[in-house]
Every structure is written in structure tokens, then in C-alpha cells.
Amino acid sequence: MSEGMIEETHKSAAGGRASSAPLLGDDREPTLFEFSVPGRTAYQLRTNEIPAIDITELLPVEHLRSEPVELADVSERDLVAHFTRLSHRQFAVDLGAYPLGSCTMKYNPKICDEVAGLPGLADVHPGTPAALVQGWLALMLETEHVLCEVTGMAAATLQPAAGAAGELTGLLLMGAYHEARGEKRTRVIIPDSAHGTNPASVTLGGFEVTTLPTDERGLVDLEALKAALDGDVAGIMLTNPNTLGLFEEDIKEIAEAVHEVGGLLYYDGANLNAILGVIRPGDMGFDIVHMNLHKTFATPHGGGGPGAGPVAVSERLVPFLPGPKPVQHDDGTFGWMSPEHSIGRVHAWHGNTLVLARALTYLKIHGGDGLRRVAERAVLNANWLRVRLAEHYPAAYDKTCMHEVVVSAGAMKRKTGVKGLDVAKRLLEEGFHSPTVYFPLIVEEALMFEPTETESLQTLEALADALDRIALEAESDPDALHAAPRTTPVRRVDEARAARMLIPTQDARDEALGLST
Ligand SMILES: *Cc1c(COP(=O)(O)O)cnc(C)c1O
Numbered sequence: 001m002s003e004g005m006i007e008e009t010h011k012s013a014a015g016g017r018a019s020s021a022p023l024l025g026d027d028r029e030p031t032l033f034e035f036s037v038p039g040r041t042a043y044q045l046r047t048n049e050i051p052a053i054d055i056t057e058l059l060p061v062e063h064l065r066s067e068p069v070e071l072a073d074v075s076e077r078d079l080v081a082h083f084t085r086l087s088h089r090q091f092a093v094d095l096g097a098y099p100l101g102s103c104t105m106k107y108n109p110k111i112c113d114e115v116a117g118l119p120g121l122a123d124v125h126p127g128t129p130a131a132l133v134q135g136w137l138a139l140m141l142e143t144e145h146v147l148c149e150v151t152g153m154a155a156a157t158l159q160p161a162a163g164a165a166g167e168l169t170g171l172l173l174m175g176a177y178h179e180a181r182g183e184k185r186t187r188v189i190i191p192d193s194a195h196g197t198n199p200a201s202v203t204l205g206g207f208e209v210t211t212l213p214t215d216e217r218g219l220v221d222l223e224a225l226k227a228a229l230d231g232d233v234a235g236i237m238l239t240n241p242n243t244l245g246l247f248e249e250d251i252k253e254i255a256e257a258v259h260e261v262g263g264l265l266y267y268d269g270a271n272l273n274a275i276l277g278v279i280r281p282g283d284m285g286f287d288i289v290h291m292n293l294h295k296t297f298a299t300p301h302g303g304g305g306p307g308a309g310p311v312a313v314s315e316r317l318v319p320f321l322p323g324p325k326p327v328q329h330d331d332g333t334f335g336w337m338s339p340e341h342s343i344g345r346v347h348a349w350h351g352n353t354l355v356l357a358r359a360l361t362y363l364k365i366h367g368g369d370g371l372r373r374v375a376e377r378a379v380l381n382a383n384w385l386r387v388r389l390a391e392h393y394p395a396a397y398d399k400t401c402m403h404e405v406v407v408s409a410g411a412m413k414r415k416t417g418v419k420g421l422d423v424a425k426r427l428l429e430e431g432f433h434s435p436t437v438y439f440p441l442i443v444e445e446a447l448m449f450e451p452t453e454t455e456s457l458q459t460l461e462a463l464a465d466a467l468d469r470i471a472l473e474a475e476s477d478p479d480a481l482h483a484a485p486r487t488t489p490v491r492r493v494d495e496a497r498a499a500r501m502l503i504p505t506q507d508a509r510d511e512a513l514g515l516s517t
Contacts, residue, residue, distance in 0.1 A: 029085055029489075031505055032072040042076040089489040091433045093300050097459050098433040099385075101404040101448030102195065102243055103302065104271050104295035105433070111365065112298040112358040121357050126349035130335045137334035140326040140353070143360045144310075150363070150371070151269065151289045152282020153312035157322045158356055159347040163270045164197040166290030166309030167237075169322060169346045171205030173288060173313060174235050174264050176320040176343050183262070185234035191220055193243045193440040198268060207234055214442055218244045218397035226257055235264035240284065241274050241402035243440045245382065245448070255285025264288060264317075272296045273452065274379055274403035277372030287314045297359035308355035322346045377453035378403040381460060385451055388464045392471035396443040403450060410444035418474035418481045420445040423467070425492055426484035430466035 055064065074082075091098070098105035116122065124133055144156045160166040171188070178185045188207040190198050192214055199209045210228050215221040219242070236258050240248045248254065258265055267281040267289035273296055275281075281289045293299055294307035301307070313321065322345055323338030366374065379402050386395050386405040393407040409420040424434030424447065436448040451460055473481055485491060 028506060029082070029089065032074055032079070032082060034505065035074045035078050035082065036072040038073055040073045040075050042074055042079045091428065096431055096433070097451070097455050097463055099435050099449045099451050099455075099463065100433060101245070101406065101436040101450040102271065102439065103436065104273055104292075104403075104450055104452060105301060106273075106452035107454040108298045108300055108358075109362065109365070112361040115361040116354040116357040122354060126353070131333075134334050136353070137326045137336075138328075139360060140350070140356060141328060141334065143356050143363075144326070146360065146363050147291060147310055148312050150272070150276065150280065151267075151291070151312045152280030153289060154315045155318045155321060155325075156310050156312035157325065157346070157351075158308070158310045158353075159322050159345065159351040160290065160309040160311055161347055161352055162294070162307040163268075163290060163292040163309045164201060165346065166292075166311045167197055167201035167266075167268070168204055169309075169311045169343075170266050170288040170290055170313075171201055171207065172343050172346075173311070173317050173320050174266065175206060176341065177264065177317055178234055180320070180341060185232055185263070187233050188266075189225065189228055189233060189236040189258075189263075191238065191242065193218075193442055194237065194239060195243060195268060195270065198237050198239075202237070214244070218242070218246045219248055220250065220254060222250055222253065225254060229257055229261045229263070231261060233258070233261055233263040235266055235287075237266040237268060238286075239268040239270070240281075241404075243448075244397060244406050244443070245401040245404040245450075246397060246399070247274075247402055251284045259285070270295055271403065271450075273450075274375055276375040277368055278375050282314060287317060288312075293355050293359040298362035299355045299358050306352040306355055308352045308359065310351070310356075324350075326350075374453045375403070378451075381451040381453060381455060382449070384457075385449055385460055385464065388460070389449075389467060392468060393447060396446065403452070404448060405450075406440065406443050406446055406448045408443055408445050409447055412471065412474055413445050416474040416478045418478050420447050422478075422481040422484060423447065423470055423474075426470050426473070426481050427466060428485040429487045430469075432463055432466060 093105050093107055120135065121139075124136060130137060140158055144158060147156050148154065157169065160169045174188075186208055187210050188202045188205075189210045189212055190202065191212045199211075202209045210233075212228065213221050213224055215224075220238070225236075236254070238248065238251075238254070240251060242248060255265055264287040265285055267284075267286040269281060269289045270292040272291060276296070288311060290309050290311045291297075292301065292307065292309055294305070295301045299305070299307065311321075319340045320343055321339045323342040324336035324345075325339065326334060327337040328334050363371070382401050382403050382405045386401055386407070389395075389405075389407055392412070393409060394411070395401070396406045396408050409418070409423055412423075413419050420437045424437045427434050435450075436446075438446055439448060440446060451463070455463075470481070480486075483492070
């Protein structure tokens with residue numbers, strides 16, 4: 001570090017918060033551009049003897065920028081302070097309970113990050129020749145085997161980069177399977193409670209969606225299913241337990257009926273928390289299953305970070321899996337192979353491999369009996385909450401649920417005008433992330449809680465107490481609830497407007513709102 005840099009650092013740190021940034025007079029964190037002081041940098045390179053090269057000798061002129069990239073000029077000190085402050089303004093899985101249903105947000109053990117950060121894993125380029133990454137290949141193959149054991153399947157691809165990418169892969173496999181048998185099937189059946197990615201993937205995969213109604217039990221309507229089945233059906237996509245948190249009791253009968261007309265069963269395994277070590281999609285009769293490692297297996301979901309959506313399949317679909325796949329040769333060494341009728345790549349490289357490393361770590365530290373305990377605790381916690389909340393927030397379907405419970409604020413809304421959204425926003429003031437709201441679409445004022453196995457009884461009690469307080473407030477002071485959250489750095493925003501009119505600076509915002517002087 002040069003003396004100049006030390007001086008610079010002290011100068012920018014001296015003013016305390018947002019030292020070099022304009023004073024904004026409110027609690028808003030400035031953007032990095034507002035800190036920018038021309039010439040200031042967050043890095044320093046030593047001068048050396050290496051002569052500069054003329055870049056135009058290496059790259060065609062038409063590929064070069066004519067203007068430099070516009071970046072903020074900030075010191076390392078200001079940069080770190082900025083992101084540290086921002087990180088404290090966010091709710092996070094490491095801060096408290098995050099009972100977001102459907103998109104599991106549980107606490108993830110730090111040992112998994114520790115392993116994924118090992119230089120032997122993190123610093124390897126995906127294009128490294130197989131001979132130099134034997135360890136990585138062994139690890140990927142073991143991940144595939146463990147995931148197949150968990151799901152009861154024959155083989156898997158680790159390439160898909162997220163749940164939806166896994167769904168598309170599964171549907172392409174479904175198409176390839178039927179095509180290889182000389183059949184052109186056009187329809188895929190999906191219940192009306194399904195996750196929104198399901199119908200989107202079906203369409204992208206080249207099929208038409210047939211929507212199936214949910215019956216009064218909150219389950220697949222068997223009669224409607226049987227009426228929808230014919231030789232045109234490529235398959236059915238099911239989530240089990242479904243997105244109402246209920247187990248499809250008729251799954252054996254459903255599987256038989258779909259197989260009888262030559263269709264395949266796709267299992268949306270984004271969330272395996274309810275069934276780990278207890279029951280397997282393969283044993284229920286499913287042919288294809290995708291998993292969200294970034295929900296169930298130690299990578300938090302959301303925030304736009306990398307995910308992994310491996311797809312495991314039954315024996316008859318193995319020849320169609322994406323390639324290249326890791327393989328162990330007869331001489332014990334590891335390499336790559338492509339299945340005989342492979343649908344090809346679904347990822348530019350081998351998938352988001354560090355997410356796989358985290359997942360394998362998680363699976364191994366728990367072991368079979370540990371995973372079973374994960375499922376038992378997850379289901380117990382959800383049912384505890386279901387019963388404890390029943391007075392003010394009745395369950396949409398009043399029976400034993402699995403890892404999540406969908407309750408309704410419909411009665412509360414009719415009586416007090418306080419909506420599910422108000423309850424969710426107010427919960428943030430109490431130090432809890434909100435549940436999933438308004439999903440599944442078939443439940444009025446839906447609040448979907450997934451407490452997960454990682455929350456203690458004390459935390460669940462505190463969450464339920466907070467929800468009860470909110471219910472009483474709905475009676476006594478409904479307007480306050482419409483204004484929530486009042487204590488968070490960012491209060492209630494108009495989400496639709498915020499997405500359509502992205503205004504990154506205070507000045508631009510004031511101008512857009514006609515507030516500038
Ligand atoms: C999260 C989720 C998906 C989609 O996963 P992404 O990784 O977000 O693409 C699909 N189905 C269900 C049931 C989910 O909860």
C-alpha cells in the first residue's frame with residue numbers, strides 16, 4: 001500500500017457513514033455513483049517493467065469499446081462500507097425465521113459454504129481436462145448417486161441451473177422418449193394448484209397444458225384426471241406434497257392411470273423437505289424428478305444467486321439424459337460420456353458445481369437417518385403452526401399438512417378490511433420475514449407458511465404470538481396495518497410501479513415525482 005493510498009483511506013473514512021457521499025438527509029443509502037470521486041480506486045497495482053501492449057494487435061477493432069465503461073470511482077473503504085450497510089438493511093436467512101412457503105428458505109449450515117470454498121473446488125476452471133479434475137468428477141458422480149438414492153431413480157443430470165431449467169429438461173426428456181417410440185404426444189396435465197413455472201415449462205417444452213381442478217380435499221380430482229387421459233397425453237406434472245402442503249393420497253392410482261395410457265409422471269421436487277428419507281418419488285411411480293438444491297440442500301433460494309436443478313430419471317429415460325455426464329471407467333479413472341440418445345447440453349458447462357458441492361456436504365453430514373429427521377421436524381413444525389394459528393388464521397384445508405401450511409386471511413379481510421398482504425408487511429416489523437402470499441391462487445387471501453425444520457419451538461411461539469397480535473390489531477386499528485411496515489429502512493412500496501419505473505437515484509426519483517426544486 002502506498003502512502004498516498006493510506007492518506008486517501010483515512011480521508012474517506014473520517015466522515016463516518018457515507019463519508020464521501022452527498023448528505024441525503026434521510027435514511028437512504030446512496031448509490032455507488034453518488035460516492036464517486038474521479039480517480040479514486042479500490043485497488044492498487046504496483047508499477048512494473050512489463051511493457052504495455054497495443055490491444056488492437058490482439059482484438060479486432062470493431063470488438064473494442066470506443067468509450068471506457070462507466071464505473072463509479074470509489075475507495076475500497078467506501079465500497080466495503082456501502083455493501084456492509086446494505087447487507088444490514090435486508091432480511092436474510094441468517095437473521096431470523098423466513099417462513100416463505102413453496103420456496104423453502106431455511107438456515108443453511110456454514111460447513112457447506114466452507115467446503116464449497118475450498119480452493120481445489122472453487123478455483124477450478126470448468127474446461128479443465130478430465131485427467132486433472134479426477135476429484136471433482138468423483139464428487140459429481142457421488143452427488144448423482146446420492147440424489148438418485150434420495151429420489152429412488154436410476155440416473156441423473158446435474159447440469160440444469162435452476163428448478164425451472166430442470167423442468168424444461170424433464171419435459172424435453174419426456175418429448176424425446178415419446179419421439180423415440182414413434183409417438184407424437186401433445187398434452188401435459190397439471191393441477192390448478194401448481195407452481196407457475198410448471199405451465200411455463202410445458203409451453204416452452206413444446207406441449208399444451210391441460211389444467212386439472214383441485215377437489216374439495218385439496219387434492220387432484222381423480223375423476224377429472226381419468227376423463228382427461230388419452231393417447232395424446234405425454235405426461236402429468238405433480239408436486240407431492242402439493243403446493244397446498246397436502247399429500248396426494250391417491251398417487252398410486254394416479255400413476256397407474258397415467259402409465260396405462262402411455263404417459264409419464266413428472267415430479268416437481270423443488271421442495272423435498274417433507275419426504276426426505278421417508279418416501280421416494282421413484283417408489284410412488286414417478287419417471288422424472290427435478291430437485292432444487294437451492295431450497296432443500298444448503299443453498300438459500302432467492303436473491304438471484306446461482307441454483308442447481310438436477311433431474312433424476314427412471315431406467316427407461318436414462319439413454320436420453322443430457323451429456324456430457326461424469327462417468328467412472330472400468331480402470332477406475334473418471335471421465336465424461338454422453339448417453340446414447342442424449343438430448344444434448346442444457347448448460348454451457350457442467351452446471352453450477354459449487355451448489356452441488358454444498359448439497360453433497362449437506363447430504364453427507366446428515367446421512368439417511370439425519371435426512372429423515374429433517375422431514376419429520378419440518379412436518380411437525382408446520383402442523384404445530386397450523387393448529388396454533390387456527391383461531392385467527394384457519395387452514396385452507398383443515399387436516400394434517402406436510403412441510404407447509406396454507407392458511408387464509410379471507411375472513412379477516414371481510415370483517416376488518418385487513419388483507420393477507422397487510423399481515424405479511426406488518427410481520428416484518430416484528431422481525432419475521434413474511435410467508436408467501438396469494439399463492440396457491442385457488443385459496444382466498446392465502447398465507448403460506450413453511451417454518452422448516454431449522455426453527456425452534458421458541459421461534460415458532462414468537463411467530464404465532466406476533467400473528468395473534470396482528471389479528472387483534474386488525475380489529476382495533478386496521479389503518480395502521482395498511483401502512484405497515486413502518487420501522488423498516490424501506491417502507492411499503494408500490495411493487496408494480498417499482499418494477500416498471502426503476503429509478504435508482506434520489507434526484508431522478510424526485511424529478512419523476514415532480515418534487516425537484
Ligand atoms: C421454486 C419452485 C420451482 C422453480 O424453481 P426455480 O429454481 O425458482 O426455477 C418450481 N416448482 C416449485 C414447487 C417451486 O417451489
